[in-house]
Amino acid sequence: MTELLRFLGALWRAIVGAAADALEWVRKPGSKLKVVCAVLAFGCLVSGLTAYEREQRIEDLNAQVVKVRADWKADAERLQADVENRDKRLAEVAATLRAEAEKLKVLQAQSAEALRALAGKIEASEKDAASWKARYEQRPDTCKAALELLDSACPALKGY
Structure with a gap:
């Protein structure tokens, strides 16, 4: 166990020593390697911020896509319901029109029978009128004379 503690102590001293040496090296002016490291650190910072911004945009776009899909689905459901309602109304109208067509056929049959x-009746009345006219034409002379007398007595009733 003591060996493990000694090993951990030595490891800790090495880490702390390396960090102290790096800090001392950074404090010394004039090293080109420091400039390169600073430029790389700045580049990493900028690329990290850019990646973060892009990730935020991607998350926003994903949220918009989810919203658009939900809106599309709601619109599709609403339109489907509208189509179903329209089909239902059209079926009702078609049934009403069929019933009216049947009523119209019945009325046409009744109208044809009445015609x-x-x-x-027209034919019978024409025959009756023709037979009356034939009898009127064959009336006796005394009847003709009586009608002529009536015409002269009542000129307003002339012509019957």
């Missing part, structure tokens, strides 16, 4: 019945 056939009306055509039959």
